[in-house]
Amino acid sequence: MRRTLKALPTLLEVGFAEAVAYRAEFLVWLLSTNMPLVMLALWTAVARDAPVGRFGQRDFVAYFLAALVVRMMTGAWVIWELNFEIREGTLALRLLRPIHPLVAYAAENLAALPLRALVTLPVAVGALLVVGRERVTHDPLLLALFPVTVAGAWLITFLAMAIIGSLAFRLEQAGSVFEVWLGLFGVFSGYLVPLELFPRWVETLARALPFRYMLAFPVELVIGMTPRARALAELGIQWGFVALLGLGASAAWRLGLRRFSAVGG
Amino acid sequence: MLRYLRLLGVQFRASAAIAVQYRVEFLVRAGLALFWTGWTLVPLLVVYGARTAVAGWSFDEALVVVGWFTLLKGVLEGAVNPSLTAVVEHIRKGTLDFVLLKPADAQFLVSTAKFEPARVADLAGAAAVFAVAFHRMGRAPTPEGLLLAAVLLACAVAILYSLWILVISAAFVVVKVDNLSFLFVSIYDAARWPADVFRGGLRFVFTFVVPLAVMTTFPAEALLGRLGPARAALIAAGALAFSVLARVVWLRSIARYTSASS
Numbered sequence: 469m470r471r472t473l474k475a476l477p478t479l480l481e482v483g484f485a486e487a488v489a490y491r492a493e494f495l496v497w498l499l500s501t502n503m504p505l506v507m508l509a510l511w512t513a514v515a516r517d518a519p520v521g522r523f524g525q526r527d528f529v530a531y532f533l534a535a536l537v538v539r540m541m542t543g544a545w546v547i548w549e550l551n552f553e554i555r556e557g558t559l560a561l562r563l564l565r566p567i568h569p570l571v572a573y574a575a576e577n578l579a580a581l582p583l584r585a586l587v588t589l590p591v592a593v594g595a596l597l598v599v600g601r602e603r604v605t606h607d608p609l610l611l612a613l614f615p616v617t618v619a620g621a622w623l624i625t626f627l628a629m630a631i632i633g634s635l636a637f638r639l640e641q642a643g644s645v646f647e648v649w650l651g652l653f654g655v656f657s658g659y660l661v662p663l664e665l666f667p668r669w670v671e672t673l674a675r676a677l678p679f680r681y682m683l684a685f686p687v688e689l690v691i692g693m694t695p696r697a698r699a700l701a702e703l704g705i706q707w708g709f710v711a712l713l714g715l716g717a718s719a720a721w722r723l724g725l726r727r728f729s730a731v732g733g
Numbered sequence: 734m735l736r737y738l739r740l741l742g743v744q745f746r747a748s749a750a751i752a753v754q755y756r757v758e759f760l761v762r763a764g765l766a767l768f769w770t771g772w773t774l775v776p777l778l779v780v781y782g783a784r785t786a787v788a789g790w791s792f793d794e795a796l797v798v799v800g801w802f803t804l805l806k807g808v809l810e811g812a813v814n815p816s817l818t819a820v821v822e823h824i825r826k827g828t829l830d831f832v833l834l835k836p837a838d839a840q841f842l843v844s845t846a847k848f849e850p851a852r853v854a855d856l857a858g859a860a861a862v863f864a865v866a867f868h869r870m871g872r873a874p875t876p877e878g879l880l881l882a883a884v885l886l887a888c889a890v891a892i893l894y895s896l897w898i899l900v901i902s903a904a905f906v907v908v909k910v911d912n913l914s915f916l917f918v919s920i921y922d923a924a925r926w927p928a929d930v931f932r933g934g935l936r937f938v939f940t941f942v943v944p945l946a947v948m949t950t951f952p953a954e955a956l957l958g959r960l961g962p963a964r965a966a967l968i969a970a971g972a973l974a975f976s977v978l979a980r981v982v983w984l985r986s987i988a989r990y991t992s993a994s995s
Contacts (some may be wrong), residue, residue: 493912496912496915496916497912497915498912499914499916500915500916500918500920502919502920502923503919503922505935506923507776508832508934509931509932509935510776510780510787510930510931512925513781513787513930513931513932514780514783514784514787520783520784521783531756574982577816587928608746614934617991640758641758641761644761644762644765648765648768651768651769651772655772655775655776660775661779661780662778665779665783666779667782689844
């Protein structure tokens with residue numbers, strides 16, 4: 469544990485240097501997070517004449533710009549690396565190091581955050597200018613909790629990817645499983661459609677699934693659509709999912725690793 | 734010409750053989766393709782649950798656009814994407830030399846190197862969506878509409894393919910472009926909505942820079958009988974010009990290719 473903590477700053481530094489070195493690639497990845505802008509255009513067109521539910525045109529703008537910000541700050545790509553390294557056998561090199569590979573992956577993914585923030589900040593400021601100060605939550609406590617919810621969202625994203633990635637130890641088709649996960653995410657996280665606009669039962673179902681806490685929860689909190697009591701309750705659920713997935717990831721990793729044998733040298 | 738058709742047949746058979754060999758994978762992929770087709774309808778259902786028409790498009794008409802979206806996605810991921818991903822790999826490893834040495838046109842060889850037969854599921858999905866849409870409207874497309882739509886389909890595929898050739902040509906310069914393909918697929922996702930929904934900057938981008946409107950909205954309009962032959966001719970001319978441009982760029986980049994090995 470102590471050793472891991474001591475290695476962490478170096479790991480973060482290396483990850484950051486890597487992100488800077490591949491900045492063009494990095495930018496392309498960020499640009500591919502363009503879905504919220506498309507959905508923004510679509511929903512403002514739908515709400516041109518009259519609001520949809522609680523959402524007027526400006527609410528949609530606030531919602532999807534916040535979604536863009538949250539999505540950009542919670543990016544993780546550990547599944548692709550894990551898939552690749554398991555199949556190619558290069559994971560063996562990581563296993564030799566005196567640090568848990570999942571921690572190393574997490575550090576690499578987190579290290580890109582400063583660079584991501586650099587791109588996200590103008591978006592956030594622009595969003596604030598477009599939608600106005602009154603679209604941001606007035607509750608100082610909730611505003612202070614917003615980073616915590618984003619951290620929780622990132623952890624859920626990362627841990628779920630680690631679990632599905634660990635399936636690659638046993639399955640050839642871990643990529644397909646992740647594709648299904650992405651599909652479910654699109655609908656149940658509020659990425660495409662604010663969850664309130666679904667029929668009641670879908671919304672209820674979404675509350676019981678982890679996807680909502682990866683996106684819709686921080687977004688609705690920061691644009692002031694969730695009252696304080698409910699926000700606090702949902703924060704508890706979010707971190708409950710974090711704990712659950714954390715346990716799941718470590719178990720999946722341990723179970724998977726037994727099957728691992730590197731080929732070649 | 735006949736020789737190239739025969740070559741195409743050989744390449745097709747090779748891909749089909751691979752698909753038959755990995756049957757489970759074939760089934761999983763086909764199943765996933767159908768899953769996505771159904772799943773992409775969810776936002777559409779929510780939108781049209783709140784409104785009867787958006788930007789002048791009724792639900793049934795928007796369904797026709799989704800049908801084209803699914804059809805072209807099948808073409809993109811079944812016939813265009815796999816081969817061209819393979820080229821990027823060739824360029825990176827320097828094994829493109831072996832392709833260039835073969836006595837046939839290099840662009841033809843690299844663009845037909847690999848197919849993914851499982852994507853036939855997308856074509857079936859598209860057919861089902863079209864059938865539902867026209868059944869709900871209670872009419873069939875007119876023969877002229879069908880003809881125009883077929884022409885526009887050819888244009889759309891040509892544009893899609895040319896865009897890819899341009900991306901691949903970029904690979905000769907910057908080498909790592911597999912994430913560019915990811916970016917393109919993410920942009921293409923916007924094509925499932927009628928282009929009239931978008932305004933201002935997005936509208937411009939989706940009509941002229943990445944002509945999504947040409948790929949799905951215009952063919953849908955043709956099928957619905959709302960597109961005049963004059964506009965179709967204009968689109969065809971644009972697609973032809975774009976294809977020629979892509980061919981010229983490809984020839985220039987291949988001339989600059991220096992092997993990566995040794």
